[in-house]
Amino acid sequence: MAAVNKAQIMAAMECPVCYDILRPPIHPCNQGHPICGDCRQQMERLSQNVCCPLCRSGYSLPPSHILEAIYDSLRVSCRFNAGGCRHVCWGKDMKIHEQKCKFGPRTCPRRNEGCLWIGPLTMLAKHCIENHCPSVNLN
Ligand SMILES: [Zn+2]
Ligand SMILES: [Zn+2]
Ligand SMILES: [Zn+2]
Ligand SMILES: [Zn+2]
Secondary structure, three states: OOOOOHHHHHHHEOOOOOOEOOOOOOOOOOOOEEEHHHHHHHHHHHHHOOOOOOOOOOOOOOHHHHHHHHHHHEEOOOHHHOOOOOOEEHHHHHHHHHHHOOOEEEOOOOOHHHOOOOHHHHHHHHHHHHHOOOOOOOO
């Protein structure tokens, strides 16, 4: 391999919004600064005119397949690691894991009845017992 070391790759793959590794879909701004698709979506919820945090350009380019290919070839940790997931695998396999990750966000089974709770699967049983089970009265 050429003179690009892992630290340089990891620095180039850092998102300026979440300071975590860039996660697909990876969107470059019009000047080429990339951010995660998730971070872009979160910014779009807050503002209609989302611009790059580094240079204030807009985002009108398609996702970067080059950066996504780099992500695929790296060992990455699950995006739900803040919730407690310790899973690490190749980027190309991570999408499959994250779809079934038990630390990923789940909605309440009673959402049709107006419960807006969202949390990890590991907290769902506790939520249902505390909020949706009739309290047991032993008297
Ligand atoms: Zn990000
Ligand atoms: Zn930019
Ligand atoms: Zn996970
Ligand atoms: Zn609920």
